[in-house]
Amino acid sequence: MKKIIIAVIFSVFLMLPIVSAQTPSTASSELVTPTLSIEEKDIQNFKEKVATKVAELRRENNRAIAGTVTSTEGTITIKFITENDVEFDVKLDENLTNYFQISGTSTKEIKKEDIKKGDYIIVDGIVNDKTVQANSIYVDTLLLVFTGRIIEVNSDDFSIKVLGNDKETYTIDVQSDTRQMLLNTTTLTEEKIGFSKIKEGDSIHFVVEKTGAEKEVNRFNAIKFLVIPQEYFIK
Amino acid sequence: MKKETTIAIFFGIFFGAIVAVFLIVKNKNSKFNMKTLSPARTVTPSVKNVASGKILEVSSPEDGSISSTNSVSIKGKTEKGALLVIQSPIKDLIVVAEKDDFSIQFPLALGENNIVITSYEKGTQVKTQVKDLKVYYLTN
Numbered sequence: 374m375k376k377i378i379i380a381v382i383f384s385v386f387l388m389l390p391i392v393s394a395q396t397p398s399t400a401s402s403e404l405v406t407p408t409l410s411i412e413e414k415d416i417q418n419f420k421e422k423v424a425t426k427v428a429e430l431r432r433e434n435n436r437a438i439a440g441t442v443t444s445t446e447g448t449i450t451i452k453f454i455t456e457n458d459v460e461f462d463v464k465l466d467e468n469l470t471n472y473f474q475i476s477g478t479s480t481k482e483i484k485k486e487d488i489k490k491g492d493y494i495i496v497d498g499i500v501n502d503k504t505v506q507a508n509s510i511y512v513d514t515l516l517l518v519f520t521g522r523i524i525e526v527n528s529d530d531f532s533i534k535v536l537g538n539d540k541e542t543y544t545i546d547v548q549s550d551t552r553q554m555l556l557n558t559t560t561l562t563e564e565k566i567g568f569s570k571i572k573e574g575d576s577i578h579f580v581v582e583k584t585g586a587e588k589e590v591n592r593f594n595a596i597k598f599l600v601i602p603q604e605y606f607i608k
Numbered sequence: 609m610k611k612e613t614t615i616a617i618f619f620g621i622f623f624g625a626i627v628a629v630f631l632i633v634k635n636k637n638s639k640f641n642m643k644t645l646s647p648a649r650t651v652t653p654s655v656k657n658v659a660s661g662k663i664l665e666v667s668s669p670e671d672g673s674i675s676s677t678n679s680v681s682i683k684g685k686t687e688k689g690a691l692l693v694i695q696s697p698i699k700d701l702i703v704v705a706e707k708d709d710f711s712i713q714f715p716l717a718l719g720e721n722n723i724v725i726t727s728y729e730k731g732t733q734v735k736t737q738v739k740d741l742k743v744y745y746l747t748n
Contacts, residue, residue: 435674436672436674437672437674437720437744437746438672439720439742439744471748473748475718475719477718478717478718479718480718480747480748495719495720495744495746497674497744497746509746509748511719511746513719513720514719515720516697516720516722517722518695518696518697518722518723518724518740519724520693520695520724520726520736520738522733538726538736538738554700556702561702561703561704562702563700563702576728576733576736578693578695578700578724578726580695580696580697596697597697597700599693599695599700599702601691601693601728601733603733605691606728606731606732606733607731
């Protein structure tokens with residue numbers, strides 16, 4: 374009997390390493406991977422997924438908000454107001470916040486003191502309610518894009534009155550350097566036109582610069598426009 | 609071989625096998641638990657059906673998004689045959705939607721990009737749909 378018990382215990386211990394070394398998914402593989410390393414691999418994967426998620430959340434919280442500077446008083450904040458009339462405080466960090474001026478296709482580094490009241494700025498940072506912890510501030514030009522229907526063409530002062538899709542009425546002044554384009558209804562390509570080709574009732578898509586020095590509400594100098602003639606819709 | 613030795617070997621193999629089966633089952637359970645620890649998969653929201661001529665949907669990019677590249681893919685849905693006009697300060701793009709969904713590569717200027725997407729329903733100037741997008745192309 375004693376021999377039987379010894380033999381049973383011996384056999385059990387003999388089988389243990391065989392079982393613990395099994396890798397279910399790689400049964401045919403010659404390389405036997407210990408269970409511990411699989412668990413470590415899973416933990417590693419899990420850690421990587423958590424790290425990716427944290428990075429994603431940081432990216433999500435990092436937002437860009439643009440608006441016009443209303444105050445630069447004080448040393449640590451800039452107040453600015455967005456087009457939705459929401460005022461934000463921008464928290465600046467002496468060491469972390471960078472300042473840039475956008476001009477064309479490049480940026481130039483500037484100083485905080487170069488930002489003036491009335492400047493249009495883009496703030497890139499972490500937004501918390503009405504406060505932005507700024508990573509970077511860019512001084513930019515405010516260019517607006519609208520679309521609507523031409524309701525009046527005035528050849529005396531080269532202005533066009535437009536009823537916008539937002540139900541607002543805009544007056545755009547056509548300058549000598551305004552890019553004036555018309556849709557060719559046959560080829561569906563743009564072609565240059567003169568002011569005389571613009572007709573009431575046509576649809577218009579236009580880009581204007583808002584400087585803040587406009588003399589009339591909703592009256593801007595046009596940078597460019599594209600006219601979709603009524604003929605396109607009735608052909 | 610003695611009878612006692614044969615019985616001992618038989619019992620040894622039998623109990624060994626039971627322990628082996630127990631450990632394999634336990635291993636599988638612990639692996640299953642590890643998998644449930646993984647973060648849940650992101651569920652992509654389903655896209656609404658486009659009612660004829662009524663809807664212009666823009667699924668990407670998100671309004672107010674930041675791009676680190678100088679172009680963006682504008683994706684969305686509109687009526688098949690609609691005239692799509694996509695305008696920004698640096699680009700005008702005119703296309704006729706061949707299908708009820710579209711995906712258009714559109715260039716970005718440095719800084720703020722106000723992009724207006726207009727869909728004119730085929731044959732009518734009245735039923736226009738407009739979407740405004742702001743995309744920021746920031747390099748620093």
